[in-house]
Amino acid sequence: MKATRNTSERLILDDTPWFIGIAPARLILAFAGASLDAASTGGETLWFGLGFAAFCLFVRRVQVILDRPGGSIVIRRQSVFGSSQVEHLLADLSRAEVESATSRSEGRTRTLFSPVLVLDGGLSAGRHPVVEAYTNGGGPHRLAEAINARLPASAAEAQTYGR
Incomplete structure (x- = not known):
């Protein structure tokens, strides 16, 4: 997943796993x-x-849009079989984290990662996976960092964006 647009008003993250x-x-x-x-x-x-x-x-496109002016987080998933869209309030987002899963096979241990959005308030409170697959690359960590960098750092800024 990579940032396709990163402005002060909007962060758009896209994942189209062509290789997969x-x-x-x-x-x-x-x-x-x-x-x-x-x-x-x-x-x-x-x-x-x-x-x-x-x-x-195997190919499913995922797009995450953090829209400050609209105060929303939109997660779009598309495949050949259809599409879905889930919308959350940006004010409910407290942070992005990275979940890990460890598997053991033939004496080897392998750790895979997946980014999640943590919403502390509203009807959508809880942990929401951004993508459905886990990966061993650094992408989930970069994604979480990009999202967390967009969140208000101070109480004054949080009030400005409805938090």
Whole structure:
């Protein structure tokens, strides 16, 4: 996830995991292709269908908009199958944090991270994940830092933005 717009009024963060969608699609195509090649001839339409289906399953666009003039946080999720939008009050946002999950496999320990928004007030109080996947990169930490940098630092500034 990266900041596509970072102005004093608006912070827009986007995540479109192209690699995550393309890599499994290619793997599925390779295995399916080897099987289909042996079983049939002229399966180009089927190849396209399998690739498109795999791509659709794995690619989901997420956009987070922190809008100071509007006093809102908008989280948009889009996939080929549809879209959803959740809106929260910016005044309810206390901070962004990074959650971690640890997995152990074959004697190795691996820690993955995911950014969450922590809302202390309103009907939406609680922890709200920004993206549904965990990653081992530094992206979630950079995202949390970018969001926290946008929050009012002082009580006077907080009053200005309705907190």
